[in-house]
Every structure is written in structure tokens, then in C-alpha cells.
Amino acid sequence: MAVAELKSENLTTFKQEKPIVVIARRFLKHKLAVAGLVVIVFFVLAAIFAPWIAPYGVYKQNLAPVYSNPSGQHILGTDELGRDIFSRLLYAARLSLFITVVVNLASEVTGTLVGAFSGYFGGRVDAAIQRVVEFMLTLPQLPLLLFFSAILRGMTVPGLPPEWSQALIISFVLIVFGWMGSTRLVRGMVLSLREQDFAQAARALGCSKLSIILRHMIPNALAPVIVNLTLGLGYVIVLEAALSFLGFGIQPPVPTWGNMLQNVQQRMWEQPWLAFYPGLCIFLTSLAFNYMGDGLRDALDPRLKM
């Protein structure tokens, strides 16, 4: 019986690629993720170049047609003050995208770090952090925001136009009250992960606690955080509108997708499709971010072989 001979030239060594190249290649294989990226880039470009693309000004009112249907002059029709909906959608993309991306990224990053530390250290650290989280979760949103709006109203960030400084202040408040969800998610994952064999191996090898948390716990606990992030992206756009309704947040006439959606409520029965345009923008954004998140998760997954 011939014994199979193992020759060294039969073994091809893998070319060492930089991790970023591998991740990018994996990401590009995910067609819908790429489509999502394209949509996001498209929205961002539309937001940046709004002044050049928009056929009308944001605040430009036409006296005659209020709530007009789509026509050659106004491709998406006009709103309650006769302003061009298409132009306002373009401008609204700026603040809406900015707020939702900043708020979600910041609160997920904070939540992930806090949750990972809480879960990994356990004991008193965990108890203290979790009691704070519970405390924050019991605070009622509506009175809290009313309270903050009273304190922060009229406050501005120097050197910024009023709507952008409002956007920053709102983002800050939403981050302060938005990090608990991902904290709970990551902590739950880490509680289970820290008892697994690979974590024990890392400890046995003498990894520092910080590096175990950052390199072993967080990457393995990231999947639900990405879902939470993508779900939150659509939610914050709408939440911002609820805030401006309370007199806190971006005030009319500055458009955001959220407050455009809110304004439609009065005309819901007569022209329900008015909700369609801002709704579609929010839907497309969150769908695109979601597919991108999916692709990113797959691309970052060390267990997945390509």
C-alpha cells in the first residue's frame, strides 16, 4: 500500500493579506451591502449638494398651490405652505442623517464599552453599572425631555448656525439617554462569553483584562449591537420629530424628515401619500444601513470562510 507522500510544493501557503483588504473583499462580495452603501452615499451626496440640486429654496413659498399633487413644476408636489417637497426632502437629509448617525454611533459605542466592562468584571462593578442602567431606564422620556428642553432652550454652540447647534444639543441629550440598550445587550453576551474556553485560553496566555475585553469579548458580542444600531437609525429620525413637536429640537421651518412626516398628520385622511415621501426616505435609509450592517458583520466575522 502506497503511502501518500507529502511534498512541500503541494502545500500552497496563503498569501498574507492585510486584514482591511480581506474585509473589503468580503464586504464587496455581499451584493446588497454594496447596494446599501451606494444608497447611503447617494443620500449623503444629495444632502451635501442640496443647494445645487434643489429646484426651489427650502423656505420658498408659492402662494397658489398648497398641498398640490405631483406635477411638472413640483415633482413631488407641495406641502401645507406651498413649499416644494422635493427641495425640502433634500435639505432635510442633512440634519436627519447627521443626527441619526451621530446619536446611534455614539450611544452604541458607549453602550458596548460600558456593557463589556460590566459583564466581564462582574460582581460589584456589574451590580453598580446595572443599577445605574436600571435607574436610567425608569426615567420617563417625555417629562425628561420637557425638562431638558426648558434648560437647554436658547442654548447654542458658538460658531455654528442655529439649526446645527440645536442638532448637536439634541444629539447630546439623545446619547445620554440612549446608551442603555446596547449596554444590556453586550453585557448579556459577555456574561456568557467570558466563561467560554477561548476566554479561559486568553487568560491562561496572560492577556491583560483590557485586551481580553477589547479583542476577545467585544468582537464576539458585536452581532446584536449591529442589529440594535441599524434598528435605531430609523427610530432616531422619527424621535427627533417628536422632540421638535415638544418645542425642543429642530424647529420649523427648518426641515427634517421627521418633522415633515409629523406635519403630514393633519392631512392624513385627505392625502395619505404625503407621508410616503419622508417615510420612504427613512425606510430606504434604514434598509440601506441594515444591509450594510449585515455585510459588515459578515465581513468582520472571523469564523466565516470565504
Add this chain to the structure above:
Amino acid sequence: MVNYLIRRLIQMILVVIISSMAIYFLLYLSPGGPLSGLGGQAGDRRARVTAQDIERISQYLGLHRGPVWGYIAWLTGEDWMDIIPQSMWPKSHLTGQPVSLQLTACIENDDNCGHGVLRGDFGVSWQVARGSPVGAVLLSRLRNTLILMTGATVLSLLIAIPIGIYSAVHQYSRLDYVFTTFSFMGTAMPVFWFGLMVIMVFGGNQSPVYKLLHMPYMPTGNVTLVRAPLPGSLELLLGVQPGTWADILIHAILPTLVLSMLYMAGWSRFMRTSMLEVLRQDYVRAARAKGLRERVVIYKHALRNALIPLITIVVFQIPGIFGGATITETVFNWPGMGFLYVAAIGRTDYPVAMAFLFVTAVLVVIASLLGDMLYTVVDPRIRFN
């Protein structure tokens, strides 16, 4: 374990007390309130409300006590407060005289004194149901909210978990894409809009379902019918009498569907990703290599480990089941807790709002404990000590 639970219980009580204190101060300090709007008129000669009136109202409601004494009275009751020396009483703004910490009604008759939350007395409603005990007001809404929320929660769990598992096992299949897009429509659609669309399509005898398709139409709102069902309605078709349980269930269908859509969307996503994560682990491959059937691999080996994120999310549905769904209840005119809470905040009925928020806070800490206990059930490696 018993030790841990005892320690945890003490921490829970502390959290609830601190958060109820914070909420009380928050309500007290936030702009608006029962006296706002009266003050502006007091300076006006023609106004009927004088400064004396305002002071009388504030003493009647107990606002003159300030947040600190107010909170103590809310928590422990006011019947014992006559032992507090006069030097610690709040001073009247007009006369400078000390005013009793007990409310007018309590001084007149001991039976009217509040006993405080610790003794199960949430006080008396100011606005929403003026004069009635808050506990009774909450209980009157509880049934409706429980029907709606448990229905929606159970339905969404029953649908979301299988959908999530299917999408994970058949990742990137056509159905997976359908479910994904569907669930994102669920989260991106604002509830007020979706609710109204559902009413427009299915509700009432002007709806296309009835007029064009000649199918029985659904009720557009409320919990029960107020009169005999009209021709064409689902109630008449099924021979349902107004006010019966069948009537309530028929009214619950549309709001339950709208809410379920919302929950399902998020939960199925969490299920899908955590399942995907688990399915690629070595022990799942080992289970398959042993020759176990795919069904067993998925439901016995993989699912259990994929449940942790879902547990984290779903336990916090418990305060939600009590608290109701604000927007859905408003759209469907469903007199539940969420509806009551919004009315209480809007009309500054703080005793009602406080009671609602207090019960919610208690349920939040219980949910958190329950979540931790469930972690140890699905993953016995997790220990709290």
C-alpha cells in the same frame, strides 16, 4: 444564590426609591404644572383668579410643600405629619405664616389623609378622573392594556422566533430577503401612519375591503360596541353581542396586528443575527458531525445559545405590557394605560403619572432580575455571586 437574591432585592428597592425620587423631582421641576397659566392671570385685575386663589389651590393640591416634603408625603403618607414642628413647615408666600404640611382635606377629616405609596395609597387624581383614587383609575385601564399587549407580545414572539431561525438557517435565500425587507418596513413605518392606514383599509363601512371586496369590515376603534352591530360588520356576521368578550377580541384585532408588526420586525432581526453567529460555532459543527438530525442541531444545540440577546430585549417588554403602547392606543382610541399616561402628563395630573411611573419602575427592576435569572437558565456557565 439565596444570598445573591437577598442582596439583589435590597439593591432593587434602593433603585426604585431613588428613581421614584428623581421622577417626582422631575415632574415637580419641569415646566408647566397645574398652576401654570393661573399666575399670568393673577396680575390682571379683571381675572377671576387672585393670588389668594392660587395659594389656596396649591395648598389644596399639596404643591406648597415643595418637592422634598411632597415626596415624603407621597411615599409615607401625610397622616403622621402633624407631629412635625411648626418651625419646619413651609411659609405662605402671601402672609409669611407657616402652613400645615397636611392638606386641607386631611386636616378637616382624618379619613381623607393620604397613606402614601408604601401603604398602597397612590393618592387622588387631580385631573383625568378628578377626585377618584389613582389605584382604581389605573386598575380600570389595566384590563384593556393587558389584552392588547399580551396579545401582541405573544403573537410577535410566536412569529418572530421561527422567522429569525428560518432566515438564519437559510441565509441569503429568497425568503430571507423577503423577511428582512418586511421587517424593515415594520420598523421604518411610523406607527401613527401604519395604524391609520390599517383603519382606512379594514375599518368601517367606507373601507375598500367592504365596498370593493364585499368582505366584513372591522371596528375602527374603542374596546366594545355601544349598540347592536351594523350590517356588513364582522360582529354581525359572527353574531356577537356588544360588550361580550368576543366583541372585545374583535376590537383588539387591528391594534394587535399593528403592534405585532412593530415588535416582530425588531425581534426577528435579533433572532436571525444571533442564530447566524451560533450556527458557525464549532460545537454546532460537532453536533452535525455526530449525525444528529438538523432539527435537533438547531433547536436543541444552537437555539439555546442564541437566545441571550432576545432575552435581554424581551424581558423589558414586561414593563411595556403594563405600560401599554401610547401611539397605538391613541390611534385606535383604545382606553389603556398608555392612553391614560399621555393624558395624565398632558393635563399635569401628577398623582396618576407618578403612580404609573412608579409601577413601571418596579417592573423594570423586576424585568432586569428576571433577565439575569433567564441567562443562567439558557447558559448554566453564567453565575452571579
